[in-house]
Amino acid sequence: MPFIVWNDRLSVGVTAMDREHKELIAILNSLYDAIRAGAAHDSMSETLERLDEYTHFHFTHEEALFAQSAYPDAEKHCLEHANTLAWLAEVRRKYDKGTAAGLSLEIVNYLKDWLFDHILGSDQKYTPWLHAEGICR
Ligand SMILES: [Fe+2]
Numbered sequence: 230m231p232f233i234v235w236n237d238r239l240s241v242g243v244t245a246m247d248r249e250h251k252e253l254i255a256i257l258n259s260l261y262d263a264i265r266a267g268a269a270h271d272s273m274s275e276t277l278e279r280l281d282e283y284t285h286f287h288f289t290h291e292e293a294l295f296a297q298s299a300y301p302d303a304e305k306h307c308l309e310h311a312n313t314l315a316w317l318a319e320v321r322r323k324y325d326k327g328t329a330a331g332l333s334l335e336i337v338n339y340l341k342d343w344l345f346d347h348i349l350g351s352d353q354k355y356t357p358w359l360h361a362e363g364i365c366r
């Protein structure tokens with residue numbers, strides 16, 4: 230059983246965004262498995278890099294939909310994204326410098342809670358707006 234399992238409650242009603250959220254979950258599951266297996270520093274570092282890059286990609290895509298639809302809550306939402314990217318960059322920096330003894334399950338648990346809170350709390354708020362603008366794919 231994977232660490233995080235997708236369910237329909239997480240859907241934001243926009244196919245591309247659901248697909249990207251599923252990919253983020255898949256990367257978090259890889260990170261969880263790597264930590265549990267005590268993976269080597271390099272391989273863990275690569276998984277973290279993938280998480281960082283994909284999170285950037287997803288946020289950029291989401292923010293492009295906000296710009297395209299003049300979403301009124303964009304500023305607050307983008308700030309949440311920016312804070313997360315800064316936090317992730319710091320985690321990576323510490324891990325790559327070797328100042329973090331290892332990545333703990335606490336970090337993936339935090340990321341899981343963050344992702345769920347963000348999707349259910351902030352992302353799902355854009356659904357009616359994007360649908361009204363004809364964006365659902
Ligand atoms: Fe978001």
Ligand SMILES: [Fe+2]
Pocket residue numbers: 246250287291348352
């Ligand atoms: Fe999102």
